[in-house]
Amino acid sequence: MKRPVLKKRRILRIISIIVPLALSPLYAQEDTRIKPDVVYGHKHGMALTMDVYQPAKANGVGVLFIVSGGWFSKWAPPEKSIGHFRHLLDTGFTVFAVRHGSSPKYVIPEIVEDVRRSVRFVRLHAGDFKVDPERLGVCGFSAGGHLSLLIGTASDNGDPNSKDEVLRVSNRVAAVVAYFPPTDLRKIVTPKNPFTKFFPALGFDPNDVNDMSPLLHASEDDPPALMIHGDKDFLVPLWQSERMCEALKEKGVDSELLVIKGAGHGFSGKDAERAKKAWVTWFEKHLLSTKHAPENKPQIK
16 A cells, blocks of 8 residues: 655645644633843844743742744734644743754754754853752654754763853753654665755754664763654654654653644644643653753753
8 A cells, every 4th residue: 555645735725724823713811921032142143032921829830832843933912823832831831932943944953953942042041040950841742843852862061162151051952752753764865865955944954864863863861852753644643753762761760752643744623632631641740850950961962
């Protein structure tokens, strides 16, 4: 049986669903303080920004959500996106919705440096945000899941000699949740890569593909990671999460894979609620204590 071929229109439709985080209904915000467009860096004269959502009953834990689908990262009014984080906010997590330099302008290696910087920035200013720098989680959907896992598996302690105070800080996190993430890019980043037609961020030097594949960075000091994936996902096949989970377990890292039966690249209804519950439970398990706080690493792996 042949695998279904994804047409361009269908791919663009999937991206439009995953990327914006902008079409949810408005929620009451009396219990959440929103700090929009917090600048965590600059790039080619432009600001890199994140929105910060602080619940009234915060538990001291910070969660970075990487706003990315197909490595496109779009701005949306934060008051309209709050519904996507309600399950985290209601649990007391402070949420940082991070936007990166977006495709098609930037390719993945450039994007990775942005999201790493966002973690460094939150750690540096943890006191201002009232979160514990040693209890940070990172999460995302699709490309956002890929970037989250790359943060988790390929981090560093910062450059003590940098003139930029942000770059002197570690980008380690204590837990990861990734929805349907690409984890091994070796088969799709090639000299004649057809996927760049739909995903321009994949158009980077193929010699760098190993560095951009979380699967190849699994090691014993990685943070606990949960992958959530549909078994009918024909854009990012289930094996991408299966192999990532296996690689982490082989290194002794607490890792789990929740397979949503019959689901494709995105969840709705009961499937979405099940995934959200698992997402919150994972962060509660690994971030509400300091048991899994990250230890320093000498360098990027």
